Amino acid sequence: MTTVIIDEKSKKGKIVLELIKELGIGKIVGEMGTKSAKLNQVTLDAIKEAYEGNTVVCEDFQDYIKKTK
Numbered sequence: 001m002t003t004v005i006i007d008e009k010s011k012k013g014k015i016v017l018e019l020i021k022e023l024g025i026g027k028i029v030g031e032m033g034t035k036s037a038k039l040n041q042v043t044l045d046a047i048k049e050a051y052e053g054n055t056v057v058c059e060d061f062q063d064y065i066k067k068t069k
Contacts (some may be wrong), residue, residue, distance in 0.1 A: 005039075005047075 007013040020026045039047075047054070058064040 006016055008017055017028060019027060019029050056064070058067060
C-alpha cells in the first residue's frame with residue numbers, strides 16, 4: 001500500500017482529494033477535523049528518514065529480525 005500525504009488546505013490538494021472521492025480509487029484517512037488527521041512526531045520523523053533513504057532492506061522476516069536487534 002502507498003501512502004500519500006496531501007495538503008487539504010491548498011487549492012490543488014482539495015482538487016486531488018475531491019477526484020479521489022469521486023472516482024472511488026483510494027482510501028482517505030485522517031481528514032481534517034478528526035483526531036487521526038494530525039501525525040505525531042514519531043511518524044513525521046519516520047517519513048523524513050524514508051525520504052532521506054535511511055531505511056532497512058530485508059530479504060525476509062528473519063533477516064529483518066537480525067538487522068533490527
